[in-house]
Amino acid sequence: MKLLDPADLLATSVLELRGDGKAGGGLVLAFQSLASLVQREGHHVQEWPFFSSARRGANIRSFLRLSHRPIEKACEVSRPAISVLMDEVAAQAIDFALGVPEGGTFVINTRHTPEECARHYHLSGRVVTVPGDEVGTKYLRHPIGNVSVYVACARAIGGFKDEAIVESFLAALERRHVPDSVLARNREALKATAEFIREGVFDENKGHERARPGFTGYGTLPIGGQTGLRLSRTNKTANFAPSGFRLRFADPSDACTGCTHCVTNCPEGIIRWQPDAERGMKVLGADVSQFCKLCGECVAVCPEHLFTQAAFEEHWEEEEAPAP
Amino acid sequence: MTPETHVAPTRPEPHRPTATGEMYPQAIDLDVVRAAHKAQYEQREEIIADGNVAAAIAALQMWRAVIFPGFPITPSTKWIETVASRIAGDAANRKRVKLLEAEHAVADYMVGAAASCRDLIVATATSSVGLDHMTETTRSLGASGLGNVMIVDVYRATANFPLCIEGDPSDTLAHRDDGFIQVCARGKQQIYDTMLQMPCLGMHPDVLTPTMPGYYGIKDSHRSGRLLVEADRDVHAWQDEWIVPCPLPGLINGDTAFGNCVTSRHFQGFKWSQKERLARVLDLLPEIGRSFEKKFGRPGLAYYDEVGFPEDGRVDVAVVGMGPDFGTFEFLRPAFADSRSVSVAGVAMRLLTPFPRAALRDRLAGAKVVLVVNQAHHSGRGHLTLDVVDALSDLDQPPVVVSAFAGMGGANVSEETWEAMLDHARLALAGHRLPPYALFHEGVRT
Numbered sequence: 001m002k003l004l005d006p007a008d009l010l011a012t013s014v015l016e017l018r019g020d021g022k023a024g025g026g027l028v029l030a031f032q033s034l035a036s037l038v039q040r041e042g043h044h045v046q047e048w049p050f051f052s053s054a055r056r057g058a059n060i061r062s063f064l065r066l067s068h069r070p071i072e073k074a075c076e077v078s079r080p081a082i083s084v085l086m087d088e089v090a091a092q093a094i095d096f097a098l099g100v101p102e103g104g105t106f107v108i109n110t111r112h113t114p115e116e117c118a119r120h121y122h123l124s125g126r127v128v129t130v131p132g133d134e135v136g137t138k139y140l141r142h143p144i145g146n147v148s149v150y151v152a153c154a155r156a157i158g159g160f161k162d163e164a165i166v167e168s169f170l171a172a173l174e175r176r177h178v179p180d181s182v183l184a185r186n187r188e189a190l191k192a193t194a195e196f197i198r199e200g201v202f203d204e205n206k207g208h209e210r211a212r213p214g215f216t217g218y219g220t221l222p223i224g225g226q227t228g229l230r231l232s233r234t235n236k237t238a239n240f241a242p243s244g245f246r247l248r249f250a251d252p253s254d255a256c257t258g259c260t261h262c263v264t265n266c267p268e269g270i271i272r273w274q275p276d277a278e279r280g281m282k283v284l285g286a287d288v289s290q291f292c293k294l295c296g297e298c299v300a301v302c303p304e305h306l307f308t309q310a311a312f313e314e315h316w317e318e319e320e321a322p323a324p
Numbered sequence: 325m326t327p328e329t330h331v332a333p334t335r336p337e338p339h340r341p342t343a344t345g346e347m348y349p350q351a352i353d354l355d356v357v358r359a360a361h362k363a364q365y366e367q368r369e370e371i372i373a374d375g376n377v378a379a380a381i382a383a384l385q386m387w388r389a390v391i392f393p394g395f396p397i398t399p400s401t402k403w404i405e406t407v408a409s410r411i412a413g414d415a416a417n418r419k420r421v422k423l424l425e426a427e428h429a430v431a432d433y434m435v436g437a438a439a440s441c442r443d444l445i446v447a448t449a450t451s452s453v454g455l456d457h458m459t460e461t462t463r464s465l466g467a468s469g470l471g472n473v474m475i476v477d478v479y480r481a482t483a484n485f486p487l488c489i490e491g492d493p494s495d496t497l498a499h500r501d502d503g504f505i506q507v508c509a510r511g512k513q514q515i516y517d518t519m520l521q522m523p524c525l526g527m528h529p530d531v532l533t534p535t536m537p538g539y540y541g542i543k544d545s546h547r548s549g550r551l552l553v554e555a556d557r558d559v560h561a562w563q564d565e566w567i568v569p570c571p572l573p574g575l576i577n578g579d580t581a582f583g584n585c586v587t588s589r590h591f592q593g594f595k596w597s598q599k600e601r602l603a604r605v606l607d608l609l610p611e612i613g614r615s616f617e618k619k620f621g622r623p624g625l626a627y628y629d630e631v632g633f634p635e636d637g638r639v640d641v642a643v644v645g646m647g648p649d650f651g652t653f654e655f656l657r658p659a660f661a662d663s664r665s666v667s668v669a670g671v672a673m674r675l676l677t678p679f680p681r682a683a684l685r686d687r688l689a690g691a692k693v694v695l696v697v698n699q700a701h702h703s704g705r706g707h708l709t710l711d712v713v714d715a716l717s718d719l720d721q722p723p724v725v726v727s728a729f730a731g732m733g734g735a736n737v738s739e740e741t742w743e744a745m746l747d748h749a750r751l752a753l754a755g756h757r758l759p760p761y762a763l764f765h766e767g768v769r770t
Contacts, residue, residue, distance in 0.1 A: 032372075035548055039372050048374070048547035051489060074543065074651040076736040177409070215766040 001203055003103040003126055004081050006157040010043065010066050015157070016077040017064040020096045021086030023051065026146025029172060030086070031062045033150050037160060037168035038066045046071045059090050066157075078212070082107060082156060086132075086149055089246075097123055097205075099212060107152050109133065109145035118202035122210070128156050128199040135196060139189035140182075147186060151193040166190045247294050248310035249285040255304040256283045262298040262307065271298065345573035352441045354569075361387035362417040363556035364410070373551040375544040378512040379449065379476055379537075380406035382519035384419070385556045386563065388472070389445040393422040393433040395454065398489045399541035400478035403449035427454040431461035431475075438470040439574035443567075445523050449476035451541055452495045456482065459502070465534050466503015467598050469576030471526035475504065476519070477538035478545045479647075481733045483701060490734020491541030493647065494700035496676065497707040503598060504536035505605055506677040507625065510648045512551040515539050517616065520559055521625045524566035524612050530604045532576070536677075540647045542734055547648070554620060562619045566612060602678050609675060627680035630687065632657055632669035637690030641749045642723070643670035644688070644712050645697040649730075649737040656739050660746055666753065668746065673708065681715035688716060691723045695749035698761075699731040705761045724752045727761040740767025 009015040017034070021027035028049045035047040046065040051058070063077045082105045085096045097106060104125045108117050109132035118127045130152040132145020140147070147169065154165045169190055170183055178186075258279030263271045270292055276282035283306070286292060298307040339346045364385050373381070380403050383389050394404035408421040424430045430448050438446040450458065455477055465473055482494040496506055505526055509518040518537045526535040539545060586594070609625050616624030623629075631654050633639065643653055650672035661668045671687060688694050694716070698706030705713075709727040716722040726749045731737040741764050748769060752758050763770050 032548060036372050039550060044550060045372065046547060046549050048542065051542070071549075072651040072655040073739075074648040075738045075741075078738060177413070215768045215770060217770075218765075 001103055001124060001201070003201065004101060004105070006081055006105060007159050009081055010038070010157065010159075011068055014065055014067040014071065014073070015082070016080045017066075017082040017084060017153070018077045018080035018096075018099075019062040019064075019084035019086055020090045020094055021060055021062075021084075022090055023058045023060045025060075025087050026144050026149075027060060027062050027084070027086040030084075030146040030150040030153070031064045033169040033172040034064060034153055034157075035066075036172055037154060037164060038157075040164065040168060041160075043068055044071050046074075050076065059093055061094075081105065082153065084149060084153060085109060086145060091121065095210070097121055098210060100125065105156050107149060107156055109149050114198050114200040115202065118200070118204040122205045122208040124203045124205035126156075126199060126201050128152050128197060130193060130197045132193075135189055135193055139192060140185050147189045148193040148196065151190060152197050155194070155197060156199075162191075162194075245294060245309045245311060247286055247288045247292050247298070248308050249283070249306055250308070251283070251304075251306050256306060257304065258282055259303060261301040261303070262286075265297040265301050342573055345575070347573045352444070354443055357390060357444065358387045358560070360418050361556065361560075362414060362419075365553050365555050366557075367555045368558075369553050371551050371553060372548055373512055374402070374546050374548045375512055375515045375539050376400065376402035376449075376478065376546070377406050378516040378551050379403055379519050379539070380410070381553055382516045383407060383447045383474075383476075384410055385554075385559045386445055386520070386523065387556075387560050388443065388523070388563075388567070389419070389447055391420045391422060391437055392447060393424055393430045393437070394448045395424050395427050395430050395450070397427070397451050397454040399480055399491065399545045400449040400451040400454070400476065402545065403476060403478065427457035428461065431458035431465065434473050434475075435461060435465060435468070435470070438473045439468075442470065442472050442527075442570035442572065442574070445472050445474060445527075447474040447476065449478060451478045452480035452482050455495050455499060459499070462499065462502045462504065462534075467576075467594065468534070469532040469572065470534055471528070471532040472523065472570075473534035474519075474522055474526065475534070475536050477506075477536050478541045479538055480541040481701070488733040489541070491543050491545065491647075492699045492701075492732050492734055493538070493540070494702075494732075496536065496538045497700045497702075499536070500677050500707070502536075503602070504534050504677065505531070505602070506536045506538065506675075508646050508674050508676055509537060509539045510544060510629075510646075510650065510672065512544075512547075512549050513622065515544065516551060516553065517620070517622060517624065520554075520563065521612055521616050524563060525605060525608060525625070527567050527570065528604075528608055529568065529571060531601050531608065532570075532572070533598075533601055533605070540734070543648045552622075558619070562616070565615070605675075605678055606680060606683075625674070627675045627683045628671040628673050628687070630669070630671045632661075632667075633687070633690075634667070634669075637687065638667075639669040639691050640666040640753055641668045641693045641695055641746065642688050642691035643668070643695045643697065643746075643749075644673065644684075644708060645670065645699075646673040646676075646708070647699065647731075649697075649699070652737060652739060653742050656742055660743060664747075664750060666750060679711045679715070681711070682718075684712065685715040685718055688712070688723060689719055693726055693749050693752045694723045695726045695728060695745060697731075697737075697745060698727065698729050699737075701732055702729075709761070726752050726758055728764055729761060730764045735765060738767060741765060744768055 006015050019027045031047050035045040039045045044067050049062040051060050065071050079099045083100045085108045106123050107128045110129050111131045114127040114129045130148040132148035133143040135148045136144040154160050258281045270287045272284040273281045339348050392407050411417045411419050434446045477496045479491045479493045481488045481492045509515040522535040522537045613624030613626050657668050696709040696712050698708050705727040713725050728745045744767050745764050
């Protein structure tokens with residue numbers, strides 16, 4: 001497999017990037033900072049986001065074109081040489097690797113290793129990982145990975161001085177009138193990121209079909225759902241959870257009283273239940289695959305505390321665990 | 325003169341009666357206003373900005389624009405945010421943002437502010453239903469003679485069910501008859517440059533018509549790239565060549581345009597006059613564009629951008645579109661023409677109202693097929709298609725017009741979708757009869 005050289009694409013044609021994440025997760029700032037970094041070198045840039053549902057936590061996608069010459073093309077980036085996954089929860093609804101040419105680069109904000117990611121997401125090409133949320137928690141007191149992902153992307157493209165990488169991001173923050181104390185913490189995070197970046201080349205997409213699906217119609221707009229024509233395979237608005245969490249229902253001691261509070265308070269109507277002779281009804285769980293935004297209503301109202309937030313990665317580990 | 329002079333007591337000259345009202349020439353001292361302007365840029369600079377920021381900077385650079393009423397709505401919000409933050413971030417900047425209760429209030433506020441001094445520019449930005457909410461007032465504004473009003477429309481789908489925040493021009497195209505001069509810009513630089521030129525057009529004594537520059541929401545409002553900004557003093561010097569003191573008091577015919585009930589005979593005469601002022605735009609717009617290019621070295625206002633037309637104008641397929649997606653067509657045009665052995669050219673419309681029908685007719689007269697790409701919901705063949713068909717109706721043998729829809733609600737218009745539309749047009753070239761219109765998405769006709 002011949003790897004695509006991002007620096008060569010930038011110098012000779014157009015380097016295209018695409019990022020997937022959640023609104024509020026810093027993807028747009030990361031791409032804006034990358035654009036500034038490249039523009040400082042005299043190149044042309046084109047950066048813009050696509051917002052799905054305009055609310056915090058919804059899936060978003062961002063695009064970036066970089067070139068040594070003026071950029072005419074205005075359509076979305078469908079064959080990115082670099083694909084960025086800012087939030088792994090976003091990958092539940094979309095295939096962030098779709099359309100990436102052979103030998104492309106994947107930059108992922110994750111605690112997992114490049115090898116684990118390549119295997120899990122079926123990636124062929126160069127896989128770059130950085131535990132951005134952890135870096136963010138340590139230096140910014142908030143699990144936000146965009147600082148680290150930005151650094152990882154800049155280094156994946158190559159050719160930038162470390163100081164320029166730091167200053168370009170800080171300049172973007174300054175334009176947003178961020179306080180000096182926050183700037184200082186971001187500077188630390190930017191400088192510290194390099195040691196956490198890991199990368200490798202893998203070919204784990206063998207036999208895994210990743211052709212772009214043909215147009216199959218616009219679909220119907222489900223009750224409670226908003227349009228997800230381009231970003232969601234399920235055409236649902238899901239995953240409005242804080243990064244890394246999802247709703248979990250557990251009732252091992254059969255404690256549900258049938259009070260129905262969760263059913264009547266859930267704004268999305270996703271609580272699953274069945275009639276029960278003694279209690280009137282009994283809650284079985286919640287269909288988190290569709291509309292659950294993890295708004296917390298059920299968590300708050302259940303008198304038996306049967307609903308909780310659960311770490312999403314726990315789900316991944318469960319999914320991949322060998323059968324007993 | 326220093327800004328402090330602003331507080332010095334001045335004695336207005338006695339009012340001066342005119343046939344259409346009374347003027348108070350010294351009530352607002354324009355020299356003081358000009359001197360109080362706080363420059364955004366002392367020299368030409370290259371920055372990185374998105375469309376909203378580009379438009380906001382241009383508005384702030386005009387010394388005549390001192391107050392900005394507004395109400396936020398996606399995707400135009402960042403325009404007023406940028407204006408506000410730049411003013412708030414500089415204690416020496418004495419301009420003001422007036423946040424109002426709703427868009428209707430904004431439009432009404434603009435009437436009062438603009439009528440108070442027709443030599444100052446009153447600008448705001450809105451989108452979609454925000455523009456709809458203004459409608460009662462915009463239709464009056466269109467007739468008011470207040471050419472110093474500028475509503476920046478950041479295009480967003482108008483239909484609010486289902487709600488969509490992405491950009492398509494259905495809002496601006498639904499307001500074609502409000503009476504505003506409507507110009508579409510694409511790309512940061514064109515947005516910035518258009519903003520600087522629009523008041524010169526609207527405030528021209530022959531025109532006196534409010535302006536509505538616009539650009540696509542998200543696709544341009546939120547797309548960042550390189551932007552060349554000019555020094556404020558150069559902007560002022562150039563605008564001052566075009567904007568002369570308005571010879572009229574507040575509103576044309578006093579307050580007739582805002583509420584008084586008139587006879588139908590007067591109404592008809594008034595409207596005809598309004599139409600004639602609007603038509604004058606067709607003469608002045610290219611002049612202002614040429615003047616801008618001479619001053620700043622970049623293309624100025626034009627009826628449309630064009631690409632690929634040979635000297636004799638003869639092409640197999642000519643595309644008519646608007647907005648940033650036209651750039652994708654420009655990108656793939658040469659390769660498409662080579663691969664299909666056809667000649668392809670195109671125009672991206674800029675002046676929407678008044679529609680430059682004669683110029684467009686002449687430009688398209690040598691085409692065999694004209695493919696019109698509509699991006700806004702329309703109950704018929706499409707807003708642009710109807711205008712193009714009308715423009716071509718003067719010709720003895722007009723080209724075949726093929727109407728396409730794509731990109732509604734800001735949907736992606738990919739390279740494959742452009743190719744599918746162009747291949748569709750090639751069918752007409754081969755003599756096939758095509759339906760009145762067709763919809764394209766993700767590379768196929770749906």
